[in-house]
Amino acid sequence: MPDLSIDFCGIKSPNPFWLASAPPTNSAYQVARAFDAGWGGAVWKTIGEPIVNVSSRYSAVHYANQRVMGLNNIELITDRPLADNLREIADIKKRYPKNALLVSLMVESTRAAWHDIVKRTEDTGCDGLELNFGCPHGMSERGMGSAVGQVPEYACQITEWVKEVATTPVMVKLTPNVTDIRYIARAAVRGGADALSMINTINSITGIDLDTFAPRPAVRGQSSHGGYCGPAVKPIALNMVQQVAADEQSPRRVPLSGIGGIQSWSDAVEFMLVGATSVQVCTAVMHYGFRIVAGMIEGMENWMREKGFTSTRDFIGKSLERITDWGNLDLNYAITAQIDQKLCIHCGLCYIACEDGCHQSIRLERRNGTNHYEVIPEKCVGCNMCMLVCPVEGCITMQDQSGGKPAMSWNQYQKLLAEGKIAPLQPPAHV
Amino acid sequence: MSLQPTRLSAEQLAQNFADLAPRYTPNEALLEAARCLFCYDAPCTRACPTAIDVPKFIRQILERNVAGAGRTILSANIFGGTCARACPTEVLCEGACVLHGLNEKPIQIGRLQRYATDHVLERNLQFFTAGKPLDKKVAVIGAGPAGLSCAHELTKLGVAAVVYEAREFAGGLNTSGIAAYKVNTEFARAEVEYVRQIGIPIRFNTPVGKDLPVSRLLQEYDAVFLGTGLGKTASLGIAGEELTGAFEALDFIMPTRLGALAECVVGEKVVVIGAGNTAIDVATAARRLGAEQVTIVYRRGAAEMPAFAYEYELAKSDGVQFLWHTLPKRVVGAHGQVAGLECVKVQPGAKGQPLQEIPDSLHTIACDMVVAALGQDPLYELYQTIPGLKVEGKRVVIDPATGATSVPGLFAGGDCVNGGSEVVDAVEMGKIAARGILQYLNSERAAG
Numbered sequence: 104m105p106d107l108s109i110d111f112c113g114i115k116s117p118n119p120f121w122l123a124s125a126p127p128t129n130s131a132y133q134v135a136r137a138f139d140a141g142w143g144g145a146v147w148k149t150i151g152e153p154i155v156n157v158s159s160r161y162s163a164v165h166y167a168n169q170r171v172m173g174l175n176n177i178e179l180i181t182d183r184p185l186a187d188n189l190r191e192i193a194d195i196k197k198r199y200p201k202n203a204l205l206v207s208l209m210v211e212s213t214r215a216a217w218h219d220i221v222k223r224t225e226d227t228g229c230d231g232l233e234l235n236f237g238c239p240h241g242m243s244e245r246g247m248g249s250a251v252g253q254v255p256e257y258a259c260q261i262t263e264w265v266k267e268v269a270t271t272p273v274m275v276k277l278t279p280n281v282t283d284i285r286y287i288a289r290a291a292v293r294g295g296a297d298a299l300s301m302i303n304t305i306n307s308i309t310g311i312d313l314d315t316f317a318p319r320p321a322v323r324g325q326s327s328h329g330g331y332c333g334p335a336v337k338p339i340a341l342n343m344v345q346q347v348a349a350d351e352q353s354p355r356r357v358p359l360s361g362i363g364g365i366q367s368w369s370d371a372v373e374f375m376l377v378g379a380t381s382v383q384v385c386t387a388v389m390h391y392g393f394r395i396v397a398g399m400i401e402g403m404e405n406w407m408r409e410k411g412f413t414s415t416r417d418f419i420g421k422s423l424e425r426i427t428d429w430g431n432l433d434l435n436y437a438i439t440a441q442i443d444q445k446l447c448i449h450c451g452l453c454y455i456a457c458e459d460g461c462h463q464s465i466r467l468e469r470r471n472g473t474n475h476y477e478v479i480p481e482k483c484v485g486c487n488m489c490m491l492v493c494p495v496e497g498c499i500t501m502q503d504q505s506g507g508k509p510a511m512s513w514n515q516y517q518k519l520l521a522e523g524k525i526a527p528l529q530p531p532a533h534v
Numbered sequence: 535m536s537l538q539p540t541r542l543s544a545e546q547l548a549q550n551f552a553d554l555a556p557r558y559t560p561n562e563a564l565l566e567a568a569r570c571l572f573c574y575d576a577p578c579t580r581a582c583p584t585a586i587d588v589p590k591f592i593r594q595i596l597e598r599n600v601a602g603a604g605r606t607i608l609s610a611n612i613f614g615g616t617c618a619r620a621c622p623t624e625v626l627c628e629g630a631c632v633l634h635g636l637n638e639k640p641i642q643i644g645r646l647q648r649y650a651t652d653h654v655l656e657r658n659l660q661f662f663t664a665g666k667p668l669d670k671k672v673a674v675i676g677a678g679p680a681g682l683s684c685a686h687e688l689t690k691l692g693v694a695a696v697v698y699e700a701r702e703f704a705g706g707l708n709t710s711g712i713a714a715y716k717v718n719t720e721f722a723r724a725e726v727e728y729v730r731q732i733g734i735p736i737r738f739n740t741p742v743g744k745d746l747p748v749s750r751l752l753q754e755y756d757a758v759f760l761g762t763g764l765g766k767t768a769s770l771g772i773a774g775e776e777l778t779g780a781f782e783a784l785d786f787i788m789p790t791r792l793g794a795l796a797e798c799v800v801g802e803k804v805v806v807i808g809a810g811n812t813a814i815d816v817a818t819a820a821r822r823l824g825a826e827q828v829t830i831v832y833r834r835g836a837a838e839m840p841a842f843a844y845e846y847e848l849a850k851s852d853g854v855q856f857l858w859h860t861l862p863k864r865v866v867g868a869h870g871q872v873a874g875l876e877c878v879k880v881q882p883g884a885k886g887q888p889l890q891e892i893p894d895s896l897h898t899i900a901c902d903m904v905v906a907a908l909g910q911d912p913l914y915e916l917y918q919t920i921p922g923l924k925v926e927g928k929r930v931v932i933d934p935a936t937g938a939t940s941v942p943g944l945f946a947g948g949d950c951v952n953g954g955s956e957v958v959d960a961v962e963m964g965k966i967a968a969r970g971i972l973q974y975l976n977s978e979r980a981a982g
Contacts, residue, residue, distance in 0.1 A: 167568035167596075448635030451574030467575070474575055494571050495636065 105407035106414050107400065109143075111380050112272045112297045112358050114230045116203035118143035118403075119371065119415060120396050123362050123383035124207035124233060124276070127393070129181065131191035135198065140393035141400055144203030146300075146383060149180035149235045150188045151209045151220065151247075162309045162319035164335060173335035174386045175309040177320060177327050179241045180209055185223075193227040203381075205274065208265075209235040209247050212257065217264045231271045234262065236291070237278035237303025239330045249303070252278040255290035262294025274298035274360065279336075279343055280306050288347045292354045299347060300360035300383065302340045304330025333386040337364030341377055348378025349423050366395070368402030375415065376422035434516055434528070435508040438485035438501040440464070440478045446498035449474050453489035453499060461488050462531070480504070484531055537779050537801050537871070537902055542824040547795040550822035551714045554848075555619075555645055563649045567596040570641050573632055578643060581630035583962045584611035588627055588643055595646055604654030605661045607647055612662075612686045613679050615655055615725045616708045617958045618647035619717045622811075624844050626958070655721075655728050664733050665692030670975050673698060673755040675742045678706020679957045680948025681761030682726065683964030684971075685734045691972050695734060696755075700741035703792070704730075706763055707949075708957060710788045713815040715822070719791045748920045752943050756978070757971045760930065760939070760946035761964060764910035764954055770807060774865025775906070779872030783812045783907035790819050801903025803827045805875045806854075807862055809834075813907035814845040817854040820905070828853070829899060831860040833880055833889055861889065863896070865904050874898040910954055920944070928953050937967025938974065945971055 107118040121144035122128050122137055129148045137145055156178055164173040181188060196204050206229045210216040224232060235242075236252030243250040251257045258275065265273050275291035277284055279302040288299055306328050311318045318326035340363020348359055361379030365371055366387040374382050387395055412418050442453065442465075454476050457465040464482035468475045478489075490499040511519075519525040540547065558566065570592040578588040586607050594603035607614035623629070623644040631640030654661075670693045674681045677699035685695035703709055709722040730736070742748060742762075751758045767782035769775065779801060789798045800823040806816050809832035820828045830849070832839060835858045839846065849856075859880050866874035879895035912928045924931040924940035930950050932938060937945040947963025949955065 168565055448632040449573075449577065450571050450632045451576070452571060455574035474577075 105404050105412060107143075107403060107407075109380055109415055111203065111360070112231075112274075114144075114203050114205070114272055115201070116143040116381060117201060118400055119375065119379075119381045120399050121145055121203060121205075121360065121381050121383045122388065123385040124148050124235065125385035125389075126178065127385060127388045129183070131195050134191075134195050134204075137388075137393045137396075138195075138199045138202045141396045142202070142393065144205065144230075144381065146233050147188065147192055147204070147206040147229075149207040149209045149238070150185060150224070151180050152211070153182055153184055154179045154241075156182050157322045159320040159322065162329070163333075164309050171333055171386070171390050173307075173309065173331055174333040174389065175307050175320070175329040175331050176304070177240050177322075177329040180207075180235070180238070189223060189227050192224070192229055196228045196230075203231075204229050205231040205233050207233040207235050207276070209238065209242060212246055212251060212261060214264045214267075217261060218268050221265055221268050225269065225271055229271065231274060231297075232265065232269060233274045233276050233300060234265060234296075235276050235303075236261070236287070237276045237301075239278060239280050239304055239306045240328055249278040249280055252276075252287055252303070253281055255286050258287050259290040259294035262291050262296050266295035272297040274300050276303055276362075277301040277343075277347075278303045279339060283346075284343045285346055285350045285352070288350065289353055292357055296357060298358045298360065300362055301347065302336070302343050302363045304332045305336055305339065307331035332364065334364045334366055337370060340364060341373060344374055344379055345377035345423065345426055348420060349426065368399040368406065371399060372403060372406060372418070373422075375419050377426070378420045378423055380415070380419055430514040431512045433510040433512060435505060435511050437504045437506075437508075439480045439483040439504050440485070440487075440489050440499050441502050442476055442478055442489075443498050443500070444475075446495050447476065448495055448498075449476070450494060451476065452492045452494065456488050456492045461486055462533075465489065482531070537799055539797050540795065540800050540823040544796055547823070551718075551790070551795060553619075553718065554715045555648075557652055558645055558649045563595055563600075563646060564598075566642050566646055567592045569633070569638075570596070571632060577630035577632060578627035578641075581626045582610075583626070583956070583958045584617075584965070586610040586614065586627075586647070591650060592641065592643070592646055595650060600650055600653040601657075601659055603646075603650035604659065607651055608654065608661060611958065611961050612683055612729050613708065613725065613957060613961045614647055615651035615728075616679070616712075616717055616722060617956075617961070618644050618651055619721075620708075620712050621956060621958050622842050622844075625842060655724060658728065658731075660728075660731055662686070662690055662732055664689045667694070668692040668975070670694065670756045671696065672757045672759060672971055673751040674759045674761060675748070675751070676700075676706065676761035676763060676948070677704035677726070677736050677738075678761055678763050678948060678960065679708055680763070680960035680964040680967075681706075681759065682729050682734065683961040684759045684761060684945075684947065684968045685964075686729055686732055687965045687968030688971060689732045689734060691968060693756075693968075693972060693975065695759075697734060697736040698740045698742050698746070698751075699736055699738050700762075702738050704736055704738075710791045711784055712791075712957075713787070713819060714790050714795075715818075722791075743916045743919055748916075748944065752941070756975055757943045757945060759937070759964070759967050759971065760944060760950060761948045761960070762913055762916060763949040765913045766911055767812075767906055768908040768911045770862060770865075770906050770908065772862055772864055774867055774872070774904075777865055777867040777872045778870055779903045780865050781903065781905045783808075783816050783905055784910070786816055786905050787812075787819060790823070795823070798823050800825050801872075801901060803901040804829070804903040804905065805899055805901045806830045806905045806907055807875075808832065808907040808909070809839040809841055809856075810907060810909060811841045811845050812909070814841045814849045814854075816905050816907050817849050818852045820903070821852045821854060825903075827855070827901075829855045829857055829901070831857045831862060831875070831877060831899070833859065833861045834882075835859060857899075861891065862904075866898055872902055872904050874900045875904050910949070912950065912953075932967075933970070935966070936970025936973060937963060938970055943974065945974075 124146040160178040166172040238248030242248035275296040358380040361374030362383040591603040591606040628640040688695040804820040864876040880889040945967040948960035
């Protein structure tokens with residue numbers, strides 16, 4: 104039986120599936136339901152000085168028949184009294200001692216305020232703290248959230264203040280709304296962070312109502328920039344987790360908690376393969392409820408069994424060695440597309456994609472009243488586009504045509520060119 | 535047993551004759567449109583006789599440009615609304631949908647097309663205007679889909695078209711002949727008005743033939759288009775056809791389209807002769823009017839039935855019964871009323887030989903109504919008034935590229951040319967003939 108449990112800088116969790124600090128972790132009622140459903144941990148919705156929220160708060164991007172490809176919110180941190188939150192956190196920790204319970208914090212940027220909230224929070228018996236340096240809306244205008252997370256010096260400073268008094272692990276949650284997330288990650292680690300979580304939501308305007316001219320979600324005909332999350336942001340989040348995990352200039356290696364569009368066990372595995380120890384989920388739960396964790400646990404177990412992994416340690420970070428600079432990729436690797444005529448449904452999408460967008464490498468012939476599509480191997484550059492647009496799984500495959508040529512990267516090529524040992528490579532013919 | 539107006543309540547009748555496929559809600563249309571793969575050189579478009587750019591209009595629906603979708607459809611087929619309802623999409627666009635290859639339900643192109651065209655017609659969004667006048671005029675005979683399509687296209691091209699219609703209504707079988715649960719009459723009439731708004735005068739109750747010969751129209755106009763369709767349903771050629779309760783298909787269908795359903799006459803036990811799509815229309819209409827028992831008799835087997843498979847399914851689900859290999863011999867009467875249909879069982883003869891009657895198989899099916907649905911006869915009498923008109927079998931002969939008949943200046947299209955086919959075919963032939971006529975007028979001008 105594969106062991107899904109993790110040790111996250113000393114915090115034990117029965118599985119890597121945590122709820123992100125967000126509306127689903129707003130109350131003891133919700134967190135208890137989540138732990139009963141099987142979630143390994145939860146990061147309590149950010150506490151601090153209570154705020155007042157607006158209505159409405161969320162908007163979404165739907166793509167074709169898929170609803171909520173991306174979710175946007177302008178909700179703030181908790182609007183519940185601090186005392187209520189602290190009492191419920193203590194209660195949950197007592198009732199669920201084996202689950203990981205972290206608390207997200209955000210207060211004004213003074214040493215006293217942070218010292219106070221850290222001490223009062225740790226009095227609940229929680230397992231750890233998450234510093235919310237990421238919220239991109241509302242709180243940032245008040246000098247908190249991403250206003251801190253976008254300036255390395257501030258992030259470092261506040262982490263230091265927290266570490267002066269904290270007795271439990273301190274995790275800093277990073278905002279993606281920066282040009283290079285590694286600068287903030289390094290600053291947080293310099294300040295003493297025991298772990299990092301990422302990404303918080305991305306600044307967004309999800310769409311505009313063409314009748315009222317107001318962006319969604321509208322608050323009496325106006326809106327504000329919000330925070331974007333959900334499946335649409337996953338590739339961005341994966342990239343940022345990998346960047347931080349592979350950052351050679353980081354002062355220290357710290358555990359990472361991956362966040363951003365995770366809906367399924369396979370999404371979670373992908374985050375762990377690029378270096379996350381735990382993952383955090385919000386949008387999928389807001390869409391489908393806590394019940395989705397059962398499939399995530401079972402799916403990861405089945406995959407681990409299939410791959411012969413007994414512990415999550417066996418695969419955390421396993422893909423990092425597979426991600427390199429472009430200059431190290433093999434220029435002599437060559438593939439071409441092949442269309443399985445038995446599977447082809449003659450929709451022509453491969454043809455038009457190649458003809459107008461790529462390299463004019465698919466031939467169209469009318470045969471017996473049907474359009475027949477065939478790859479011209481001499482012209483195909485192996486870009487994958489036809490395979491990507493083909494609606495039939497397995498109909499277009501990419502075939503290795505390298506023919507035993509030795510590998511040669513761009514970096515090697517540049518060296519050989521400079522040494523005069525190779526003639527310049529000729530680009531493929533274009534129309 | 536007796537023949538009488540339907541005894542069903544108005545509510546029940548309205549339900550029975552309501553649209554088979556109701557209009558999509560906006561949400562349904564978006565969900566369905568999102569399923570479309572947006573094929574390149576799409577098989578659905580190739581399968582459409584009018585070559586509607588289907589992927590384009592579906593994408594316009596998806597992009598919430600429903601008016602644009604309607605324009606795309608109507609540019610290719612001005613009767614896109616009727617075709618959305620009446621086309622045998624299962625064997626045309628939807629039959630060609632590539633999703634069949636994925637074992638998925640094809641895109642419901644007909645219903646999406648209806649969604650878009652309804653949007654346009656209800657708002658009376660007019661996309662087309664009369665072209666710059668060329669000082670040419672054309673007489674169009676018949677205000678059915680072929681004639682009006684031709685007149686609309688001619689008007690767009692700048693040629694004045696005047697339509698001569700024998701009846702007091704326009705739209706032809708769109709208005710009077712298609713099953714009511716496919717195309718409702720109110721819609722058909724509204725669609726005709728929409729098409730006419732480009733500026734098409736119609737002379738109603740003006741039959742062309744004896745009093746107003748085609749030759750005179752050829753003299754008065756620069757060209758003439760023949761879009762008369764077909765005539766009466768072919769006679770059975772058996773005794774008893776004159777009995778009360780013996781109908782021909784279109785005479786039975788027409789009141790369900792032009793009159794009040796509550797006044798439509800139907801028997802308790804109805805026998806329909808023939809197994810084409812019109813026979814199915816008759817049989818299902820009889821059931822929906824309240825006939826207790828409706829039987830289709832056909833001299834051949836189910837495999838040879840001309841009706842489309844989905845029409846057959848519709849009839850079966852309406853409770854219509856089928857008697858195969860059954861040949862009517864005589865309509866049996868009592869007191870001048872239909873009392874039964876005498877039939878024999880038949881079996882296929884040797885190759886090329888007629889059906890063989892099975893000895894001692896004579897039997898009578900008790901019924902109070904018999905409807906012959908054997909297909910319509912051509913208007914031979916009219917054709918005989920047109921000297922030089924080449925007719926082969928039941929069809930007026932044309933050049934398929936231009937619609938030109940053997941008579942100079944006379945063009946033709948629709949059922950009179952193809953022997954009776956779909957609305958969409960008639961529309962396309964009208965369009966082709968309009969362009970053929972323009973070409974002819976230009977060459978006349980060049981020569982003159």
